[in-house]
Amino acid sequence: MTDSKRFFALTLLAVVLHVPVSAQVDLSGSWAYRSLLGNVGGPRPVDYEGLPLNDAGRARALSYSESQLSMPERQCMFYAPTYLMIGPFGIKMWNETNPDSGITIAWKIAAWEDRAPMTIWMDGRPHPSKNAYHDKGGFTTGVWEHEILTTYTTHMKANMIRRNGTPSSDQTTMTVHFIRHDDLLTLTATVEDPIYLSEPIHWTRMFQLDPEAPIASAGPPCTQADEGPPEGAVPHYLPGKNPFIDEMTRLYNIPEEAVLGGAETMYPEFRKKIKDKYVIPGKCVRDCGTPTGR
Amino acid sequence: MAPRSNSTSRKSRSGWLLVAVAGLLSVPLADAQAPAAGRGGPPQSPKAAAPIDLTGYWVSVITEEWRYRMVTPGPGDYLLIPMTLEAKSVADAWDPAKDEAAGNQCKSYGAAGVMRLPERLHVTWQDDTTLRMDIDSGTQTRLYHFGDWKAPNGDATWQGDSLAQWERAGSLKITTTHLRGGYLRKNGVPYSENANLMEHYDVVHERNGETWMIVTTTVRDPRYLRLPYITAAQFKKEPDASRWDPTPCSSRW
Numbered sequence A: 001m002t003d004s005k006r007f008f009a010l011t012l013l014a015v016v017l018h019v020p021v022s023a024q025v026d027l028s029g030s031w032a033y034r035s036l037l038g039n040v041g042g043p044r045p046v047d048y049e050g051l052p053l054n055d056a057g058r059a060r061a062l063s064y065s066e067s068q069l070s071m072p073e074r075q076c077m078f079y080a081p082t083y084l085m086i087g088p089f090g091i092k093m094w095n096e097t098n099p100d101s102g103i104t105i106a107w108k109i110a111a112w113e114d115r116a117p118m119t120i121w122m123d124g125r126p127h128p129s130k131n132a133y134h135d136k137g138g139f140t141t142g143v144w145e146h147e148i149l150t151t152y153t154t155h156m157k158a159n160m161i162r163r164n165g166t167p168s169s170d171q172t173t174m175t176v177h178f179i180r181h182d183d184l185l186t187l188t189a190t191v192e193d194p195i196y197l198s199e200p201i202h203w204t205r206m207f208q209l210d211p212e213a214p215i216a217s218a219g220p221p222c223t224q225a226d227e228g229p230p231e232g233a234v235p236h237y238l239p240g241k242n243p244f245i246d247e248m249t250r251l252y253n254i255p256e257e258a259v260l261g262g263a264e265t266m267y268p269e270f271r272k273k274i275k276d277k278y279v280i281p282g283k284c285v286r287d288c289g290t291p292t293g294r
Numbered sequence B: 001m002a003p004r005s006n007s008t009s010r011k012s013r014s015g016w017l018l019v020a021v022a023g024l025l026s027v028p029l030a031d032a033q034a035p036a037a038g039r040g041g042p043p044q045s046p047k048a049a050a051p052i053d054l055t056g057y058w059v060s061v062i063t064e065e066w067r068y069r070m071v072t073p074g075p076g077d078y079l080l081i082p083m084t085l086e087a088k089s090v091a092d093a094w095d096p097a098k099d100e101a102a103g104n105q106c107k108s109y110g111a112a113g114v115m116r117l118p119e120r121l122h123v124t125w126q127d128d129t130t131l132r133m134d135i136d137s138g139t140q141t142r143l144y145h146f147g148d149w150k151a152p153n154g155d156a157t158w159q160g161d162s163l164a165q166w167e168r169a170g171s172l173k174i175t176t177t178h179l180r181g182g183y184l185r186k187n188g189v190p191y192s193e194n195a196n197l198m199e200h201y202d203v204v205h206e207r208n209g210e211t212w213m214i215v216t217t218t219v220r221d222p223r224y225l226r227l228p229y230i231t232a233a234q235f236k237k238e239p240d241a242s243r244w245d246p247t248p249c250s251s252r253w
Helices: A003-022 A055-062 A066-070 A247-252 A270-274 B006-031 B085-092 B096-101
Strands: A029-033 A091-097 A104-109 A118-121 A139-145 A148-154 A159-162 A166-168 A173-181 A184-192 A201-209 B056-060 B120-127 B130-135 B140-145 B161-167 B171-177 B182-185 B189-191 B196-205 B211-220 B229-238
Touching (some): A055 A166, A173 B196, A173 B211, A184 B196, A184 B211, A184 B229, A201 B211
Antiparallel strands (some): A029 A091, A104 A118, A139 A148, A159 A166, A184 A201, B130 B140, B171 B196, B182 B189, B211 B229
8 A cells, every 4th residue: 555545544544433532422403401490480589599699799689670671672682691501491402514524513502582592613713802792692612522512601791690680790601511311411511700609600401302392493583562661761679679588588488698699508518507597388389389180 | 835845745644644543543542431341351340440430529519499409398399390199199298207206207318319419429439340329418328239230139228229330421320229219309209119210420520620420310200200300410529528427317407
């Protein structure tokens, strides 16, 4: 064999053998939401347990009124890509390939009606300058780490990390690991925000492949409508005036120091701090999840 | 542009050859992530073949479903669990004092519920084919048996019999049966002795240097669950045992 032929044979072999190493898992398809988490219907307005909010984050969260979502300017604002981890929807994924080489250059995650589509660039391109425009979909790159797709998102718009106004700044970054086991897809994410969080927050949620319930590739168009707030007004609560601050305590006996969150509320030892203050509440009468059927 | 000399071309080609050979050599490295037997030698033990390191101390970090996990929720609060009506009737009769009197205060610390509790884990290799997980909450121990381990005859237990298998993806798959009936949630949502459990353990490394263990769990129980109950728990690696805090089972807290 000539040098030339040997070179091409070796190169071809290396490339062929490398394909399974760098693209082992097919993530394409419609993945139904399977996390039975507490936010299906949305959290209560002041429910920050397990969020590592710093003082600024807590103050900002307490100023939030859910009526802001009815403002014409905000009805079509969209959630940030962190909504992938806190929203109640399934996801649709597909890959886009270079037509010449067949190599995946990006994974796409379809939009929801309130979240922009995400593109996960797999071609090694760098993230833009920190001064670049922040898009609704952020800027995301991905790499395969064995059979786990690890993505990193920057350039998100300021938004929230729980659907009750707990804030995230435009400096927030998110790392997500996509882990597939047969028909289950686990997403586990670390979100860092130097403005509103005292330490990173970590979420994990599950999806299940569901070819019988295909998810649309694009959400419906958002149409603004008059939902009531007067033009020019921003619904909010002044410091100390949020009327929901004791709702979790009244309904579930959760002590206020837990309700208001903070990094310590994420860890087991926090239980010692509230042990003498918590009493098991009476029988559930509202949003109890009573089963139906057999 | 000047034509490339033969010498340059040969150097370039040699470079590509090196790249190609390096690529070839890297394939076995990647392949070795799978728990393959030693090539040409005796099979590797599950311990030696472990594609991920689960050993060490881990702390549960509870950022969602907080009021169902960090404290005992009130009776009748069953939101998010796909339970049957029969399960509801059992749960409606939940009485922690009765559990205590019957010596059943560990019902919420069984394998189908314990991984969702606030706790720390200590994972070690008990021997070459058994991974051991000590749990400080409720002072429980789970044993994951690799290979052709046969479960001993005997009564069902809180932690059941767990078979372990490394998966090619660098993940640990656990199948658990022979469980003593317990609680999925501390307020008495039951799983029966017919429940079985499938878990996947994965390890991910974060940009900030943290290492996390992710446990994805599917509980199937034809008696008390209408659908598979799929949950995940996340554990952050800790450097040492300084926060290890064994506590007994409790029916109320």
